[in-house]
Amino acid sequence: MNTMVSSDIRGLTEDELILVCQEIGLPKFRGRQIFQWIQQKAVQHWDEIKNVGKPDLEKIRGRLTLEPLQLLREQVSKDGTRKFLFQLADGQSIECVLMDYDRVKSRNRRTVCLSTQVGCPVGCAFCATGLSGWQRNLSAGEIVGQILDITHLMRQEDPEFQVTNVVFMGMGEPLLNYDEVLKGIQILNREAGQNIGMRRMTISTSGVAPKIRQLAEDNPQVGLAVSLHSANDEIRNDLIPINRRYPLAELMKACREYTEATNRRITFEVALIAGQATQKAADEVARLLQGQLAHVNLIPVNPVVETGMARPEPEEIQRFARVLEQQGIPVSLREEKGTDIDAACGQLRRQWESDEK
Ligand code: SF4
Structure with missing residues (x-):
């Protein structure tokens, strides 16, 4: 054997x-x-x-064993977004989200946001998952299993259901579980299986610079998104504590190496938090990304009671986008999905745990 x-x-x-x-x-x-x-x-x-x-x-x-994840709870948003809380074989639980975009507008795009770890060691200030700490990495089978079990559940309503896009943006830092995430990607990409194109899968990282370099070397053709959130080391240290280990200069060096090696544009995610989405903050982001093959995705934060953070006013969001555009940085505003359910990652799990106590 x-x-x-x-x-x-x-x-x-x-x-x-x-x-x-x-x-x-x-x-x-x-x-x-x-x-x-x-x-x-x-x-x-x-x-x-x-x-x-x-x-x-x-x-x-x-x-071999075949053990589907057990559905503990499901929430459905008015906009069609569904959030699933699954239990793993050892009793731990993870969340994943299906964004079932309007069929006509988005040509049948069904995106699943996958988890890669139980909890997360990074502890970002705005994230409910980080508040729960880190328990363990998911195996490739548990990563792929989220897609398979969502597919199974959804096919009971729609036999033709097929996941078309995957974002590794749920619970956990995917690049801290590099090998299992890459194996999961290979399995999901296989023509005899889910046949999800490499370019339809995106890894989102909080900025693990050495692993960005490794990804450039392995070049699996997937998309890369970096949670930037602030272009100021002092602020970013508080928002994303991994910045103390890999500060902006090192992160951006790794990003430049990535684009040089792969010729692919990186998406930089910027969460907009009330009181922090200032003109100065936007200027700093624009300056940091000058000369980098980049696209900025602005994400007004989902309010999380425990972190006390709130979404900025619409005018502040528009001003932030304008500052970037005026300095030649392509920018988009992420469509808000599932704001009427606990859509921010880690919220459903925490709610479930407190209900069970
Ligand atoms: S935002 Fe992502 S990297 Fe940060 S604590 Fe949450 S799960 Fe971890």
Whole structure:
């Protein structure tokens, strides 16, 4: 038995599954068939796999596990955004969000925001996940499992349902769980599985500079978003404590290396917080990004009771965008999704935990 291969079938690449089949005396093509049923059809139980005979399935079951995540709670927003709280096999819970954009306007775009860790060690000041601390990294199977279980749930309403885009922007810092995130991306990209294009997946980081460099080297063709939030080290130290380890100069150096190596534009996320979205703050962002292949995404914060932060007035948001545009920085305002549910990452989990106490 190859002990390097994990036992969770949903976390295996097609090649690994083929290898397992060979190890237990099954033909190679069985690996591909089973990969298709697990990944493309998002089956939840072994007996739903219809194109493999019982004796062969029994052999696979003896070697691998198939354990869907358990849905603990679901919230549906008026705008169609759905938030899911899933329980993992060890009892921990994670959140993910499905943004089901209007079909006509967005040509059927269904984006899922995935979690990559249980909790998060970064502890950003505006984030409910950070408040809960870090418990552990998710495995590739748990990362992919979020897509598969959402697909399974949604296909009960719409048999044609298919996730088209993925953002690694839920609970956790994806680049601090680099290997499992990249493996999850490979699995989701596979044609025989979910077949989600690399360019339709985006990793969002708080600014782990060495891992941005590694991503430039590995160049998996996915998008990169950096949570900038402030172009002032003093302010950013308070907002995103990892800035003390990788301050702006080092972060921007890694970003420049990334764009030089990949020729891809980085999206810089800037959360707009009431009282901090000033003209000076916008000027600092524009200055920092001069000469960088960049796009700025402005995100008015979701109010989180525990952090006491509020969204700026619409005029302040417009002024911030104007300052960047006038200095030649492409900018967009992120469409607000699910503001009537606990859409900020980590909020649903905290609410669930306090309800259970
Ligand atoms: S915003 Fe992201 S990186 Fe920061 S604490 Fe929350 S989950 Fe972690």
